[in-house]
Amino acid sequence: MDYLYYLRQSKMPHIWCDGCGHGIVLKSLLRVIDKLGWDKNDVAVVSGIGCSSRTPGYVDFNTLHTTHGRALAFATGLKIAKPQLHVIVVTGDGDAVAIGGNHFIHAARRNIDISVIIYNNYIYGMTGGQVSPTTPTMKKATTTPFGNPDAPFDISRLAAAAGAAYVARTTVYHYARMDLYIEQALTKKGFSVVEVLSPCPTSYGKLNKLGNGVDMLMYQKENTVSLEKAAQLTPEELENKIVVGVFVDKEQADYQEHYQKVVQKSHNV
Amino acid sequence: MEKSNPNVYMMQGNTACAEGAIAAGCRFFAGYPITPSTEIAEVLAYRLPQVGGNFIQMEDEIAAMGAVIGASLGGVKAMTATSGPGFSLKQENIGFAAMAEIPVVVVDVQRGGPSTGLPTHVSQSDMMQARWGTHGDHGIIALCPSTVRETYDLTIRAFNLSEQFRTPVLLMTDEIIAHLNEKIELPEPSTIKIINRQKPTVPPEKYVPYAMTDTDIPPMANFGEGYRYHVTGLAHDETGFPTNDPAKIEEQLLRINRKIERYRDEIVEVEEFATEKMEVLVIAYGATARSAKKAVQLARENGRRAGLLKLKTIWPFPEKEIAQLAQKVSRIVVPELNLGQIAHEVEWATCRALPVVRVNRINGEPITPHEILQAIVG
Ligand SMILES: Cc1ncc(C[n+]2csc(CCOP(=O)(O)OP(=O)(O)O)c2C)c(N)n1
Numbered sequence: 052m053d054y055l056y057y058l059r060q061s062k063m064p065h066i067w068c069d070g071c072g073h074g075i076v077l078k079s080l081l082r083v084i085d086k087l088g089w090d091k092n093d094v095a096v097v098s099g100i101g102c103s104s105r106t107p108g109y110v111d112f113n114t115l116h117t118t119h120g121r122a123l124a125f126a127t128g129l130k131i132a133k134p135q136l137h138v139i140v141v142t143g144d145g146d147a148v149a150i151g152g153n154h155f156i157h158a159a160r161r162n163i164d165i166s167v168i169i170y171n172n173y174i175y176g177m178t179g180g181q182v183s184p185t186t187p188t189m190k191k192a193t194t195t196p197f198g199n200p201d202a203p204f205d206i207s208r209l210a211a212a213a214g215a216a217y218v219a220r221t222t223v224y225h226y227a228r229m230d231l232y233i234e235q236a237l238t239k240k241g242f243s244v245v246e247v248l249s250p251c252p253t254s255y256g257k258l259n260k261l262g263n264g265v266d267m268l269m270y271q272k273e274n275t276v277s278l279e280k281a282a283q284l285t286p287e288e289l290e291n292k293i294v295v296g297v298f299v300d301k302e303q304a305d306y307q308e309h310y311q312k313v314v315q316k317s318h319n320v
Numbered sequence: 321m322e323k324s325n326p327n328v329y330m331m332q333g334n335t336a337c338a339e340g341a342i343a344a345g346c347r348f349f350a351g352y353p354i355t356p357s358t359e360i361a362e363v364l365a366y367r368l369p370q371v372g373g374n375f376i377q378m379e380d381e382i383a384a385m386g387a388v389i390g391a392s393l394g395g396v397k398a399m400t401a402t403s404g405p406g407f408s409l410k411q412e413n414i415g416f417a418a419m420a421e422i423p424v425v426v427v428d429v430q431r432g433g434p435s436t437g438l439p440t441h442v443s444q445s446d447m448m449q450a451r452w453g454t455h456g457d458h459g460i461i462a463l464c465p466s467t468v469r470e471t472y473d474l475t476i477r478a479f480n481l482s483e484q485f486r487t488p489v490l491l492m493t494d495e496i497i498a499h500l501n502e503k504i505e506l507p508e509p510s511t512i513k514i515i516n517r518q519k520p521t522v523p524p525e526k527y528v529p530y531a532m533t534d535t536d537i538p539p540m541a542n543f544g545e546g547y548r549y550h551v552t553g554l555a556h557d558e559t560g561f562p563t564n565d566p567a568k569i570e571e572q573l574l575r576i577n578r579k580i581e582r583y584r585d586e587i588v589e590v591e592e593f594a595t596e597k598m599e600v601l602v603i604a605y606g607a608t609a610r611s612a613k614k615a616v617q618l619a620r621e622n623g624r625r626a627g628l629l630k631l632k633t634i635w636p637f638p639e640k641e642i643a644q645l646a647q648k649v650s651r652i653v654v655p656e657l658n659l660g661q662i663a664h665e666v667e668w669a670t671c672r673a674l675p676v677v678r679v680n681r682i683n684g685e686p687i688t689p690h691e692i693l694q695a696i697v698g
């Protein structure tokens with residue numbers, strides 16, 4: 052496929068560091084859109100603020116770079132106003148579940164037909180490596196120099212509990228899986244979430260002595276277990292493992308379907 | 321009961337706001353309940369689905385503000401309504417709408433502050449927040465009704481101005497006007513002037529979303545209509561993409577300030593009452609303008625030559641209109657339900673050439689005509 056067809060070539064080079072996983076996610080998203088044959092005019096890519104949230108600037112769609120954490124709020128209005136648009140939100144872990152956490156769980160609860168791709172790098176990349184709600188306990192960030200005393204969110208389980216129609220997690224190393232999950236999410240009616248673990252060698256990797264981007268990819272390769280396998284392991288065995296797979300895949304009426312019923316009733320009064 | 325005139329209603333200010341929005345073509349409302357604005361949401365939750373629109377109660381005011389910007393970018397006229405604490409929460413995204421030049425209407429039904437303040441009591445203490453509540457420099461338009469009918473008309477005007485100037489417009493009402501029931505006659509829908517945003521006429525490959533046009537207001541493409549472009553709150557150049565070029569940054573920022581200032585004569589609306597042969601000028605807005613009008617009447621009846629200038633536009637500030645009238649008088653009285661937010665602006669507008677007497681109240685009670693009369697008499 053021709054990636055350049057979807058990229059705003061005049062906006063290159065991108066801002067991402069060598070070894071950053073975010074570009075791998077971007078390529079996967081473009082492969083899936085190409086496979087689905089969607090017209091570029093019918094796609095909107097919406098983000099908040101962060102390294103990951105810079106994605107919209109590079110892709111030749113209707114693109115909206117909003118305020119930190121609020122991408123889903125803007126996307127909700129856009130989707131309702133223009134239901135024929137495929138609305139895709141790209142966001143970081145901080146953007147999605149720290150400052151944007153409330154919007155995230157409510158968009159899932161509402162089951163609005165939006166797909167969210169979360170680039171989870173366990174850290175605030177853009178602002179230079181501060182702790183995030185997904186930073187594992189006792190890992191280092193610039194604001195947790197002696198280790199993170201907080202417990203992390205499991206984004207996929209959070210999305211599942213909040214009511215999303217589709218939830219999957221994978222890593223950038225497993226790019227074929229990433230393509231599959233993103234395709235399933237983009238074609239799902241209702242709220243769909245793909246959490247992609249994406250290395251940030253510059254901050255998370257450096258602060259926690261995890262090596263360069265390649266080393267961090269190898270870590271993903273060697274420490275990933277499927278949901279099915281994880282079910283048979285003890286919590287001790289699961290420590291430091293990355294559990295991947297499809298957490299939720301269900302058919303349920305989405306927000307628009309319910310709202311149509313509201314419209315019907317409003318005409319009967 | 322048969323009504324002799326089907327356009328006459330007993331209507332509350334908040335309902336008039338909701339109905340005005342629908343008349344203006346608003347088809348999307350996102351909100352979060354807060355007294356004393358809630359009826360606007362409740363009426364629109366009922367009415368919007370009937371007219372092919374969408375109502376959504378979001379998880380908070382920040383989300384509601386984001387959703388209306390998203391809807392407007394999708395080509396649907398959109399409004400949110402709130403009060404004090406919610407207005408504070410909306411500020412960051414109001415700034416986004418100003419920066420990205422997305423038309424939206426934000427209603428702030430003012431109640432006592434700061435903080436949770438006085439949820440059910442009147443205030444006019446968000447006037448400066450309306451002007452300067454967001455970070456950064458940008459122009460803003462804020463309107464202020466003092467009757468139920470004016471609430472209807474100014475809501476329509478708010479939409480028209482937002483579409484015309486590609487900017488957020490704030491409708492600054494207050495608890496008294498919002499909950500006041502008045503008899504009003506609504507205009508025939510066909511007589512209402514509606515302004516819609518100017519869309520690009522060039523083919524998509526020629527579209528420059530933030531072009532430096534003669535008017536300072538570049539045409540706006542809606543998302544999903546063939547014009548793929550980038551919208552960001554980052555400082556951007558005419559193409560909409562982020563830039564660090566100081567010249568480009570300045571060019572755009574000066575334009576979003578200038579596009580309001582240069583049209584201020586078109587935007588500013590004031591109303592004069594008994595301003596012929598006057599000695600004392602009362603300047604008032606919102607609920608307080610009602611007491612002020614009564615005070616001026618009482619003064620005139622008692623042989624005191626007072627007049628009223630009612631501000632229906634607060635931002636951009638009617639300084640020209642004020643300066644002109646100020647030449648005719650020896651004293652100005654500014655009653656307002658805050659500690660002098662607009663009085664301060666009046667002093668600037670008149671270069672402190674004459675005394676500006678403040679009548680202020682911040683305890684949730686309105687200012688009475690007699691209190692203003694006392695200040696007129698001096
Ligand atoms: C309201 C607000 N607060 C804080 C910031 C500063 N800020 C910018 S990006 C960011 C964190 C981004 O982290 P994440 O979403 O995980 O994305 P990443 O950069 O790691 O891809 C923060 C805190 C901001 N822009 N706006």
Ligand code: SF4
Binds near residue numbers: 068070103252
């Ligand atoms: S700081 Fe981290 S997340 Fe940001 S571009 Fe660099 S590697 Fe990627």
